Amino acid sequence: MTAPTIRPRRLRTSPAMRRLVRETRVHPAQLVLPMFLREGLRDPQPISSMPGVVQHSEASFRAALQRAAGAGVGGVMLFGVPAERDAQGSGAIDPEGVLNRAIRIAQEEVGDALVVQADLCLDEFTDHGHCGVLDVHGRVDNDATLMQYQRMAVAQAEAGAPLLGLSGMMDGQTAAVREALDAHGFADVALLAYSAKYATALYGPFREAVDSQLQGDRRTYQLDPGNGREGLREAELDELEAADIVMVKPATFYLDVLAEIAAAARVPVWAYQVSGEYAMLEAAAGNGWIDRRRAVLESLTAIRRAGADAILTYHAVEAANWIKEDG
Numbered sequence: 549m550t551a552p553t554i555r556p557r558r559l560r561t562s563p564a565m566r567r568l569v570r571e572t573r574v575h576p577a578q579l580v581l582p583m584f585l586r587e588g589l590r591d592p593q594p595i596s597s598m599p600g601v602v603q604h605s606e607a608s609f610r611a612a613l614q615r616a617a618g619a620g621v622g623g624v625m626l627f628g629v630p631a632e633r634d635a636q637g638s639g640a641i642d643p644e645g646v647l648n649r650a651i652r653i654a655q656e657e658v659g660d661a662l663v664v665q666a667d668l669c670l671d672e673f674t675d676h677g678h679c680g681v682l683d684v685h686g687r688v689d690n691d692a693t694l695m696q697y698q699r700m701a702v703a704q705a706e707a708g709a710p711l712l713g714l715s716g717m718m719d720g721q722t723a724a725v726r727e728a729l730d731a732h733g734f735a736d737v738a739l740l741a742y743s744a745k746y747a748t749a750l751y752g753p754f755r756e757a758v759d760s761q762l763q764g765d766r767r768t769y770q771l772d773p774g775n776g777r778e779g780l781r782e783a784e785l786d787e788l789e790a791a792d793i794v795m796v797k798p799a800t801f802y803l804d805v806l807a808e809i810a811a812a813a814r815v816p817v818w819a820y821q822v823s824g825e826y827a828m829l830e831a832a833a834g835n836g837w838i839d840r841r842r843a844v845l846e847s848l849t850a851i852r853r854a855g856a857d858a859i860l861t862y863h864a865v866e867a868a869n870w871i872k873e874d875g
């Protein structure tokens with residue numbers, strides 16, 4: 549037997565060597581924290597399927613925003629949980645609606661330190677829980693929904709959000725929202741398109757987080773988990789419709805789609821590590837079956853390695869603090 553001359557292990561010999569040759573790093577500024585503000589809440593309310601995540605009261609929301617800014621995360625993605633809902637999702641357009649109030653509060657607290665982002669979708673505001681308005685047959689009406697999204701976008705821009713997250717998966721939503729913003733003097737407000745958003749089981753805990761009223765599912769508008777090429781097509785369309793950033797969601801079950809979009813896109817590509825991914829990590833770690841800190845950081849590294857420039861994750865603040873600790 550001849551001794552090997554090629555020895556990949558040489559570059560693994562010491563922590564210093566491993567640190568030097570590491571290809572992929574996660575920086576706190578690449579992490580975005582999703583947050584929930586619930587209307588009329590006195591004390592923050594735990595979300596049982598997402599240990600450590602809460603529906604915020606206004607006071608706890610302000611404090612959490614400060615913690616996020618202190619940890620150096622790049623941004624926050626805001627969701628509102630309204631006290632009342634209707635068929636059209638009117639609360640999304642009301643300047644005093646909970647999400648538009650959340651934007652104002654966040655801009656005031658941390659608007660100079662990080663990028664305040666708002667979820668642009670109707671599902672939290674409709675009494676039927678769908679991401680759009682329904683036609684007379686009870687189907688989600690794509691083009692009528694676009695008009696609501698346009699009004700919602702203008703309300704969010706007026707509240708001060710510099711980046712809007714289009715998560716509704718209606719055809720033409722990016723172009724429609726861009727047009728409305730430009731017509732109202734908001735040409736500088738940027739759009740994050742949830743381009744490849746899959747109809748996944750992993751949004752389960754989020755439904756609890758926003759008190760979702762949904763009966764049925766979102767399979768007529770979100771992508772089928774079997775389709776990779778369709779994700780690429782959606783990202784391409786969003787770029788053509790002037791999306792400033794495109795996104796893949798969920799993240800870890802869709803790393804192949806993420807890698808392909810990252811190779812093809814000419815705009816930043818982000819990924820959303822969703823509620824079910826958070827819940828799986830927390831459940832296994834909570835049982836002592838995996839090392840929580842290592843697993844969380846490894847999952848974020850994997851998402852970056854596949855091609856994400858930034859990641860939305862419920863672990864954002866904790867991960868940012870760990871990354872700083874690790875130097």
Ligand code: PBG
Binds near residue numbers: 669750766
């Ligand atoms: C739509 C929206 C959803 C999520 C983010 N934006 C829910 C859905 O499409 O069903 C899910 C995020 C998560 O699961 O963490 N408002």
